[in-house]
Amino acid sequence: MAELRPNVDQAGLRAAARTWMALDPDAETRDATTRLLQQGNEADLAEHFGERLAFGTAGLRAAMGPGPNRMNRLLVRQSAAGIARVMISEGVPNTAIVGHDARHRSARFAEDVVEVLEAHGISVMKPAGPVPTPLVAWAVSKHGLGAGLCVTASHNPASDNGLKVFWSDGAQIIPPIDARIATAIEAAARDRRLTPHPGSGAVNTRRLMVDRYLADTLDQVGAAGDPDLQVVTTALHGVGGAPLLQLLGAAGYTSVTPVPEQQVPDPDFPTVAFPNPEEPGALDAAIALATELGADLILANDPDADRLAVAVPDADDQWHTLTGNEVGALLAWWALQRSQGLPDRLLATTMVSSQLLEKMATQAGVHYAETLTGFKWLCRPALAHPQWLQLVAYEEAMGYAVGPGCRDKDGLLAALAVADLCGRLLNTGSDPLAVLDRLTREHGVHTTSQVSVRFDSTGWARNRDALVARLESNPPTALGGRLVESVDRPSDDLVRLFLRGGDRVAFRPSGTEPKFKAYLEVVEQVAGGSRAGERILRAARRRAGTRLEWMEHEVRTILGAPVPGGPVPTGTADGNPRLDGRRPPN
Structure with a gap:
């Protein structure tokens, strides 16, 4: 997110706006x-024309509107020209x-990208109509292309749009390509x-590309679907609805029911506050339908179908x-079972x-890699070691x-894998929650949560850098009653505290908005x-949950940030929050 320059010259802003408009x-x-x-509001002009939307490893993503700090046709065309040159x-x-x-304007933005690339002598494959983002990454690898560009804002609000870029290796771009x-x-x-040389490239509309992508996806998992597995799906008004039904049907799942009001793409996302399956309430309609049907599994994709949420019933x-x-642990368990005896x-x-x-x-004796956040990094271990067989790479x-x-x-390939996992488990009298219990007994409770705090955009970069530096140089001595034994900073924007x-x-600060x-x-x-019994397992989970809640208070x-149920922290004498790891008030 670009931070606006203070005191931007009003005349300069108006001149920049007129030039852009021309x-x-x-x-x-x-x-x-x-x-x-006409309105002459300097703050509004600065918001649109005072800075340029930064292109990073995630490409572009922002609200739509005029000016270089918003998503619009001119910005998209300039971006496509830069990508073509590189x-x-x-x-x-x-x-x-x-x-x-x-999304709104996505088809028009894609036409602009195609026109600009073609005018640079680049031959363009264009699927007919909206497609899931994973298809674009798949096509780059499948067809040996130089790049893949997808106009999408993923699970952002309806007012946003974006442009995601995959490079010739089929992965998201990383430095130094992003800077170039x-x-x-x-x-x-x-x-x-x-558009230096219109007509120098070629445009090939591919009407069967989705079918070919789904056929390849099916080959990755197999077509041994359990027709008795009752599945409810939701596309959250995105593009994954029809492809997921087609994929599950081809695999042999015949008892699949989509949430009808969320199945057809709708750029306004009318039934959800945020079209993100991670958000509370996003799966309410799917859970209501699954409860009514007595279903075994809920599969929910985000609007561009690259993410997947999963819900299952208990006893x-x-x-x-x-x-x-x-879900990552379950997929890893499933993949390890299927690949026994294979090397590397x-x-x-x-x-x-x-x-x-x-x-x-470690228990399975397989390679393990841990990377920085994002799939631009998660795919690198397999690319760096082509002799290794990637089973699963996942992020939380x-x-x-x-x-x-x-x-x-x-999210479509993952959905098919989860369906296969659940079908096989139910046929043996087990279920995903039982597998998680087994993993917990073997490796201990691993309870996770996330605390997210939004900051004022004014001075965000300065406050962000100061907080990261302070966490590294002056970390809390304890959290949740456990001593902090070591600290590492594997990247400029990540500090980790390891406790006894x-x-x-x-x-970690967000890379796209003023949020920590x-x-x-x-x-x-x-x-x-x-060998632990159910009572011992429940007791261990209770202890973990209590300590996690304690830690959440301290981290806030x-x-x-305000502590839920407690006073707003006033900070230390220098205005900075305390880093002493004290237990919050009851």
């Missing part, structure tokens, strides 16, 4: 710029795929040569939405996800890459291990 091909945003100029300079194949989701693209975009904005028919860490298997996760996966990998934010060929999170007994807290996140994990051993105080 270049803008879109009548709607030209009219919006005219209104901003494709040419880097010598990757001069072929690309351009896809888009079903950012520089090239700025150059294209200055020289305005966005009392109460529904449990599994965490990303729980790999499990991978991020530095803020649960430590359970490492214990599972409900993103999963299943199988050796998957280079980015794929295996507990861990990772602090803390990822908490409490580890509690289960007396008796695999550290981040300067």
Whole structure:
């Protein structure tokens, strides 16, 4: 997120707005710029024209509107020109795929991307209509393309849009490619040569591409679906609804019921406050339908179908939405069972996800990798070691890459894998919660949560950097009653505290908004291990839950956030929150 410069010159802002308006091909945003100029509000002008939306490893994502700090046709065209220039300079194949989701303006933005790439001599494959983001990453690897571009804002609010970029290895871009693209975009904005050679490339509309992607996805898992498994699905008004039904049907699942009011793409996401399966309430409609039908499983994709939420019923028919860490552990268990006897298997996760996966990998004798957050990094161990067989790479934010060929999170492939897992378990008299109980007995309770605190955007960069530095140099001495034994800072934006007994807290600022996140994990051993009874297991979970709640209070105080049920922290004499790890008031 760009931080606006203070005291931006009013005359300069108005001149920048008029220049942008003269270049803008879109009548709607030209009219919006005219209104901003007529209103003369300096803060509004600065918000749209005072900075340029930064291009990073996640590409672009922002609210739609006029100006270089919003998503609009001119910004998209400039960005496509920069990407095309770097494709040419880097010598990757001069072929690309351009896809888009079903958000407002996505189809128009995709047409602009296609036109600009083609005018740079790049041949473009374009699926017919909206497609899941994972299809774009798949196509780059499948067809040996130079890049994949997808117009999507994933699970952001309806007012947002974005542009995600995959490079020739089928993975999201990383340094230094991201910086080179950012520089090239700025150059294209200055020289305005966005379509230098119209007609020099080619455009090939692929109408059967979704079918081919789904066929490849089916091959990764197999078509041994249990027709008796009762599945409820929801696309949360995104593009994954029809493809997931087609995929499950081809695999043999015949008892699949979508949430009807969320099945068809709708860019306004009318039935959910936020179209993010992680958000509380996002699965309410699916749970209500699953309860009515007596279903065995809920599969929920986010709007561009690269993430997956899973819910399952317990013995009392109460529904449990599994965490990303729980789904990651289940997929790893499933993949280890299926791949027994194969050499050089790999499990991978991020530095803020649960430590359970490492214990599972050690027990199974397979390779384990831990990376920085995001699939731009999670795919790197498999790319760096092509002789290794990637089983599962996952992040706690409900993103999963299943199988050796998957280079980015794929919510449809993960959904099929979870359905296979559940069908096989139910046929043996077990279920996913029983597997999680088994893993808990063997490796201990691993209870996780996240604390997220939003900051004022004014001075965010300065406050963010100061807090990260303070957490590293002056960490709390204890959290949740456990001593902090060590601190590491594996990247500029990540500080981790390791506590006695295996507990861990990772602090990380958001890369897209003024928000600080803390990822908490409490580890509690289960007396008796695999032989422990239900009562001992419940007691261990209660102890872990109590300590986690204690830690959450302390972490909120550290981040300067109000403690639920307690007073607003006043901070120390210098205005900074205390880092003493004291127990919060009862």
